[in-house]
Amino acid sequence: MPQEEGFLSNIYSVEGSENLRDYYDQWADSYDSELAQSDYRTPQRCAQALARYLSDPDAPVLDFACGTGLSGVALYAAGFRVIDGMDISAGMLAQARAKGVYRKLVQPAPDAVLDARGQGYAAIVASGAISPGAAPPENIDGALDSLAQGGLLVISLNDHALDEGGYKERLDAAVAAGGAERLEAARGPHLPALGLQSTVFVLRKV
Ligand SMILES: C[S@@+](CC[C@H](N)C(=O)[O-])C[C@H]1O[C@@H](n2cnc3c(N)ncnc32)[C@H](O)[C@@H]1O
Structure with missing residues (x-):
């Protein structure tokens, strides 16, 4: 399929959380193959970044907006064995379930903001997850609020998110307020x- 006819080219024009959920439901079957055509690299980069700071394979990790599970597969390949996934799209979650790497998969309401307080996650990974065309930026605060002191947040921001603004600024604000320390920021494919x-x-999380 030519790229301009794929789901990826239209995702940034989808408005509203329910429409976004429905769009991903329709995309679920072809998501992996479409992303593979463009050599999608961020899930591996996020998983490898987490492995630099978290060596315990049994540490519980939440894969926020896990989609079809490409990020869970990358986390598993990086050594993690207790991975939960969360996504608003049942279609994407069905694909994720088939990957066989998740302990648990949950489906929040489309307009819910991430709240995993008290669930004991050592890390939350948001790979390609918080961005225009994906979960909104308030989930950055939700992720940080969900972690206990010492917990890790690994988040990718693509060029669209960085250009639009309102995403990196939330990370910077959390660091400036003393709620988190930035361990690394690595630009790549x-x-x-x-x-x-x-x-x-x-x-x-501090
Ligand atoms: C671009 S995909 C990324 C999926 C996966 N992390 C990856 O790297 O392939 C974005 C995902 O975010 C999910 N999503 C969108 N808004 C969300 C929200 N508010 N909460 C949780 N998931 C959401 C979509 O259903 C979709 O599966």
Whole structure:
């Protein structure tokens, strides 16, 4: 399928959380193959970033907006064995379930903001997850609020999120307020076949 006819080219024009959920439901069957055509690299980069700071394979990790599970597969390949996934789209979750790497998969309401307080996650990973065309930026605060002191947030922000604004600024605000420390920020390939990059941030809750 030519790229301009794929789901990816239209995702940024979808408005409203229910429409977004329905769009991903329709995209679920072809998501992996479409992303593979553009050599999607961010899930591996996020998983490898987490592995630099978390060595315990049994540490519980939440894969926020896990989609079809490409990020869970990357986390599993990086050594993690207790991975929960969360996504608003049942279609994407069905694909994720078939990957066989998740302990648990949950489906919040489309307009819900991430709240995993008290669930004991050592890390939350948001790979390609919080962005225009994906979960909104208030989930950054939800993720940080969900972690206990010392917990890790690994989040990728692609060029669209960085250009639009309102995403990195939330990370910077959390660091400036003393709620988190930034361990690294690494720019690299996101969808290299489309010339898109992302920055993978690692924050530790203070
Ligand atoms: C671009 S996909 C990324 C999926 C996966 N993390 C990956 O790297 O392939 C974005 C995902 O965010 C999910 N999503 C959108 N809004 C969300 C929200 N508010 N809460 C949880 N998931 C959401 C969509 O259903 C979709 O599966």
